[in-house]
Amino acid sequence: MSATQLSAVAVVLVSLVTLAIGTWGLRVSRTTSDFFVASRTVRPGLNASAIGGEYLSAASFLGIAGVLLVGGAEMLWYPVGWTAGYLVLLVLVAAPLRRSGAYTLPDFAEARLASRAVRSACSLLVVAIAWLYLLPQFEGAGITLAAAIGAPEWVGPLVVGAVVLANVSSGGMRSITFVQAFQYWFKLTAILFPAVVLLVVWWGDGRPGPASAMSDGWSTPVADGGGIGLYTTYSLILALFLGTMGLPHVVVRFYTNPDGRGARRTTVVVLGLLGLFYLWPPLYAGLGRVYGERILAEGRSNVLVLALPRAMIEGLPGELLTALVTAGAFAAFLSTSSGLAIAISGVITQDVTGRMVGERRRGGVTAFRLAAVVAVAVPLAAALVLENVGVAESVxxxxxxxxxxxxxxxxxxxxxxxxxxPGALAGLAAGGAGAGGAALLAIAGVDADGWAGALLDQPAAWSVPLAFLTMAAVSRLTADRVPAHARRFLVRLHTPESLELDLT
Structure with a gap:
């Protein structure tokens, strides 16, 4: 069997297993609550695996190794930041958000502020962020299939879109939980096992150092490049540390825990699972500095994880390892895309249709499935039209x-x-317009030099403080409009369920 055939078989197998698990999950998906939040019965261990499955996206599986190969050690802020974001989530958000009783971020916003306007603004932002995150998943799928089996780049997005739509429509959150938990452990195996084999090969070769043409830059000091470099580094750190709590496909999973204590335990386990995974992409980048000179020269750093086994091991063993990492990469696209589609579908179902559907009414499930079609179709169309959207940069x-x-x-x-x-709306508008405008310009290919380019490429250092200050200042100016139930609602968010039980 040829290398192309092995990779194709691997992709087909991981897609079939994904569909099989999703179909099995359909047996326990009956109510609207099952579709939205798995009836809030997912235990911490399973939920943490599912979060790891959906969070480790194309940027994690392929992008990190590529940006490390090109940019050097400074790019280690990506995996560090993506993991540390869960620590901030654990301390500030996880348990209170679960106690809010919401299904989605717009649900929380309306419950906290008693405002349909804030809910509508949050719904638009959920869809925008999720679509922005979905775009590199589809692009990464096209790159992977093109590199592994020589397929046209439009094939990958279509395959991922079809599998995700089938899974999300069949069983919603309940079904996807089992799928994503499986995919985390499969992705870990797909990146860990080849890495260990390649490390053994490097050791057997006498532990060579980086190729002469690639030695410069691997030890790039953090913030190299003066003031602009320093700004870029800190802005990236801020975006990664604080952005996790605002990702709709991440936050929605905490609504599936039975209680706030379960949400905190889930977050702790997630930290361990992510740390375990992120040990390995830097290893691929380091080996790429030794064996990947041709890969970099051909401009294929974004597929380093896929290309490195063939570059280091000839014959069938190298092809088998390539097939394994190809399947792992495809699992990354499927799991993350599924989580994002769930988040978008939940918001569209509740807000576009303009109502919450009763748990036992099948109309809610039908609306959810129609929303899933929209959730997948729009970014899929964009991925087929747009080209050269950097995976890690887009994320x-x-x-x-x-x-x-x-x-x-x-x-x-x-x-x-x-x-x-008014404070919430003003802050969302300021932060959304600032960071969102920069993202649109980047996707459109607008390129600027110097400080202008740095401010657009990494907007978080100015857009996050702008949003906080605007939200706080306008709230102070409109202090007479604090919701009457605000104090009672905050007590609910910060009161452990066990204490509530004792009080009753």
Missing amino acids: GLAFAVAASTFCPLLVLGIWWRGLTT
Whole structure:
């Protein structure tokens, strides 16, 4: 069997297993609550695996190794930031958000501020951020199939879109939970096992150092490049640390825990699972500095993880390893895309249709399935039209938009009684326009030099403080519009369920 055939078989197998698990999950998906939040019965271990499955996207599986190969050690901020974001989520948001009883971020916003206007603004932002995050998943799928089996780049997005739509439509959150938990452990195996084999090969070769043409830059100091470099580094850190709590496909999973304590335990386990995974992409980048000179010269750094096994091992063993990492990459696209589609579908179902559907009414499930079609179709069409959207960079911009909008809303909404509807709307508009405008310009290919380019490429350092300050200042100016139920609602968010039980 040829290398192309092996990779094709691997992709087909992981897609079939994904569909099989999703179909099995359909047996336990009956109510609207099952479709939205798995009836809030997912235990921490399973939920953490599912979060790891959907969070480790194309940027994690392919992008990190590529940007490390090109940019050097400074790019380690990507995996560090993506993991550390869960620590911020654990401390500030996880348990209170679960106690809110919401299904989605717009649900939380309306419950906290009693405002349909804030809910509508949040719904638009959820869809925008999720679509911005979905775009690189589809692009990564096209790149992967083109590199592995020589398929046209439009094939990958179509395959991922079809599998995701089938899974999301069949069983909703309940079904996807099992799929994503499986995909985390499969992705870990797909990146870990080849890495260990390649490390053994490097050791057997006498542990060679980087090729002469690639030695410069691997030890690039953090913030190299003066003031602009320093700004870029800190802006990236801010976006990654604070953006996690605003990602709709991440936040929605905490609504599936039975209680706030379960949400905190889930977050702790997620930290361990992500840390375990992120040990390996830097290893691929380091080996790429030794064996990947041709890969870099051909401009294929974004497929380093796929190309490195063939570059280091000849014959069938190298092809088998390539097939395994190809399947792992495809699982990354499927799992993350599924989580994003769930988040978008939930918002569209509730807000575009203009109502919450009763749990036992099948109309809610039908609306959810129609919303899933829209959720997948729009970014799929964009991925087929747009070209050369950097995977890791696009995801970084999604984090910046999330950090500039939902992070201020969640932090102030959970910890400050004085937040008002005008303040929330003003802050969302300021942060969304700032970071969102920069993201649109980047996708459109607008390129600027010097400080202008740095401010557009990494907007979080100015857009996040702008959103916080605007939200707080306008709330102070409209202090007479603090919701009457705000104090009672905050007590609910911060009261452990066990204490509530004792009080009753």
